[in-house]
Amino acid sequence: MSTIGVKTVRSSYLSFDEDGRPDAASVTGFGRWCREHADRGEDLAVDLFAGAGGLSLGLEEAGWTVAASVDHYQAALETHRHNFGGLALDWDLGDEDVQKEFVDLFRKNDVTVDLVAGGPPCQPFSRAGRAKIRSLVDAGERAQIDPRKELWRGFLSVAQGLRPRAILMENVPDMGLGDDFEVIRRIAETLEEDGYETSINLANAWQFGVPQHRQRMILLARRDGKVMRWPDAQKPLKLRDVLGDLPNLNGGVGRRKMSYTTTPKTPFENLMREGSDGVLYDHMTRAVRNDDLEVFKRLKKGMLYSEIPRELRRYKVNSFTDKYHRLDVDGLSRSITAHIAKDGYWYIHPWEDRTLTVREAARIQTFPDRFRFAGTRSDAFKQIGNAVPPLLGKAAASALSKCLPERTTCGSTIAKEMLLKWGMRQAQGIFEPWFPGPRMTDLVALAMALQTRCYTSDENLCHAARPLLGRKTLTPELLQECVYAATTVGQKRQLGKLLRLCGPENRDQLDKMVDELGDAEREVFDLLKGKDVLMRRPAPVRAAARILGTDSDKRNRGTNGLVDLANLVGSGSAASIRVAALRLIGKDISRSGSQDSESCLLDDFRSFAEQELQNRAGERQLRLVAG
Template sequence: MATSPLIGQRTAALALSAHPEAFAEEELQEWAAKQIAGGRPIAIDLFSGAGGLSAGIEASGWSVAAAVDLDRRALETHRHNFPGLSLQLDLGDPEVRDEFVGRFENVTVDLVAGGPPCQPFSRAGRSKIRSLVEAGTRDEVDLRKELWRAFLDVALRLKPRAVLMENVPDMGLGDDFAVVRIMVDELESQGYVTQVKLADAWHYGVPQHRKRLILLARNDGQDFDWPEKQPEITTLWEGIGDLPDLDGGRGDRDLTYHQPDEPGPFLARMRDGAPEGVIHDHMTRGVRPDDLEIFKLMDSRTLYSEIPVHLRRYAADSFTDKYKRLGWKELSRSITAHIAKDGYWYIHPDQHRTLTVREAARVQTFPDRFRFAGTRSDAFRQIGNAVPPMLGEAASSALLSQGAAVTGTEDRPRWLDARHALATWGQNQAQSTYWFALPGPGMTAPAALAAATMSSGRFPLDEVGTAVSYFRGLAYFNSEPIYGALEAVPSAKRALARLLPLMRKRAIWRGPDEPAEIVRLNASERRIYDMLRGSDVLLRSQGVLRLAARVAGTSSHETNRLTEGRMDVARLVGSGSEAPTRMAAIRLLAATTCLPNRRDCGACPLATWCLTHRAELALAAGSQDEVVDPVGDCAEVPLDLALPHADHLPAERGELGRCATVTVGVGG
């Protein structure tokens, strides 16, 4: 099929001059002193890209003294739009970091911010690394210099009052928040209080679907005060509806612009500082004739599979959303760096073309005065990689200093102490009758596998303990332990029978994976198996999510289990060698003391830090009523397997609760 002569035409690269107030490197100290004297504290932006986060930070009241990146075009963009230093440095090199930190020896940095590129730790990768460590063929500490570690290293060495890291949600959701948990632990160990938030950009005025993971830290004892969420979306019409119709053309670097007589608040913000009567970079790609025919058939709800077969260039089953026309009254889909390759996800609401550079910049909330260096594709890539400035402003404003540091606060952050108490409690339980629910000396691979196979059956804890005890400390097993367990716990016959193919097969126990594959553990059982063997995983059962939400003072276990719910669990589990013990301890507490409708807070090691418990105590104290933890009628029933901290506990079978037995929370 013939290609339109417009296709393939490249725009000339736009060269941008430095900001008119730019200063030389040797003037950094003097410039910073003037900014601070003028009431603007100093920030630095690491892995800055074109400067979306920098723009938000400056809008909040900081001055960005330096931005660091490797992208030459993005740095040229940053240098044009901001007066601070724009440095092309590889922060993955420790010597380069040393030199960079040294530049600020006599400069007080108030905020270190950035969005380090991050590939999450895959669970498969972590399992392989652990096997290599156990085999002695790899050091326990990975010496590679991941860029998130470089970001954290610079932040901890500069010791700013506040830290802000922005990233895609996959940085957390893709690896059980492993990277985030490490960063939080490191910051909290240095006296910072932290907050981790999955923020929807539209809540802060950004006219697109875009969720970002935001890590905030501060050491001034003050709260994180985010601006109020915007109740209504900023529609695409409000975002780009004023821009001139290209009438089938590709646009240009500079076009005539007529501003509406009564611009709305979003448009007024976008036009602030822009030249009157001119719109920059309102240009896009040409459209292939076959694509033009497709575009003409589409509205905002048309699926690619609904396009006539003879017009499709891609398989509809593989590319279900290959083309997307946006809607005027809706949010745009997320602007990503892929827009530099093609604009099929971003077809204009009523013109038969894809979005322009300026339209994409508007959707990302870059003001019209902001220019992008390089070609049209360079500009699209920089825009797609950027933090929306209005989201950056909302996040950074949550770190603003409200004056003098608060005194009389706890020396160590609440979460740090809660994790320490949880680990200590879990270690104690590993030496008790509950050893079978936690990692420990006797929890060898056969014992962990037996416990995992019973995790989906809602067996009472005493039955689980009895069955798993036959495998305690074994490196492999023959017929004696498995038939002993089957005879002792007949109700678990179906679960334990899955272990029969493993008898007398010593070789399969050399690594953790083959036994699990032979038994065919499901995803939930595999997480429990890995946890009991000491691997760092997060469980997702309702009981675990419920307990974490109560400690955090949220309702994430009911509203956002897969995102905020897992994040609450991550905050409580933390990182490091004790993380598996803490995870197992949460699971055990959720099955014994922190039930759906009854709790024994007096037996819970987390009661001191549990916001739900503290709120109830405060409410009771305020009403001058006697403070009674809501344990319920089952508190009178003695258990054969009582926790060391209490003689009488309520009990749970699944999520309903039964006084006669205690059961482990279902699944992982």
């Protein structure tokens, strides 16, 4: 079969004329440029790791003026300069000196920034991956800090240096879900220490008018005491109402410039055409190979690669279950990622037998038709796939608007503080063995860990472990006391395992027993030893949802539920106390029978928090979120 190949045609590189660019700023004239805009009442923002400017566009549509953006990729910088005023700097934000220089640019010009935004490209380690990396670091085969994964530090350092009123950081969901929110919780904690209220969000782009399944992790922070309120969710769009007014290519590959052939019919199409002056740019795609064309013709939405006739398959069925994907004309697109720059097979047009054009991909990301992308066709696809959809950026930024009302219910930052105080109070009472603290020796933590799977109340578990508090060595008498205090046979059996430790200093045996703990038991041991463990279990997730007044534990426990948990747990040495407190409350909720019935501990926490908030002299009156 020699006729199938289509010669890959590299598209030309699109450059824009830089001369006379309207509203451009230069490094030397930056102060004057900012003053002119501030004098007009505009709030200034910066966009770090700005790429083509999907987020910048969202910020501008939400009312900010992007004074400066930074990236390190030539085509994206050209795109940004063409579509926005201000300063687009080709600087390496991984370099600490560059971060300082950027902050200095504002200091020496005496410019106040209202919003620092950006999406540092982080590939957080998956939990399995992290263990591997740790062993490589231990073996001296890898540097402790991998600079590619640490670009968030650059973002944080600039945000701290500029100290704006509000901060917005966008990232892939895996930034949180993949690593127990370790990095994002650390960033939030640092910002809270600097006086910000923070909120970690998992946003579904389609809820804000973006016609695709795309989830993003968005950290918001503000220090003006106002609420962080997202716009109301919209109904999902259908691709027929998004792409319907763009000309069919009827087997061709399209062009850089052409005319629209129909009038826009839907609100989305009208929105996309605003400012386009009747000219349609970049409606161009790749040529289709003959064999692919045969596949595309047979491909219906939802069809698997294995359903394609055997003689037309070029790839192994096992490795490529969804090599080709026909987009659903009556639904949302799959997430447009930078992968689209490769071959486009994941994005086969809903009704034509070809992959998407640059303009169609841009529309699905909600870039209006007037927005142009510098570089080759592949550069354009890459910038589009990497971007924050402008309408998602706009929704996130509007949650930080100055026009929102003062906060009257407490957000997660104050709820966290209350949880810590409440937890510390429990740690001085009957629940002491459930909290890290001065008397939590390895022996106590091990006894608690061994008992975790015993079906009895937390009070009973604590009661049995209490004789060990503050002890490092175990005597037969002490063990007997614990076993005697245990209420169930299972509990007595678990505690009996400690017999191996009886006798003088038995450190090696204790370490061995800790090593032998199962995953769930080990998690309890680590938590009680004060380590930063998120504990992704139903009980803490349930408690976090109740305290924040959401139903994430019932609907999306593995995603939004974990976000609620991360928002309440925070980071650093206090995190383990909060997790222990949430676990206690959560277990008490399930113990009280139906999932909806409230628990004594939850009630106790709520009245404690209400009382604390009332006692705060001189502070605005705040109520706890849920009650």
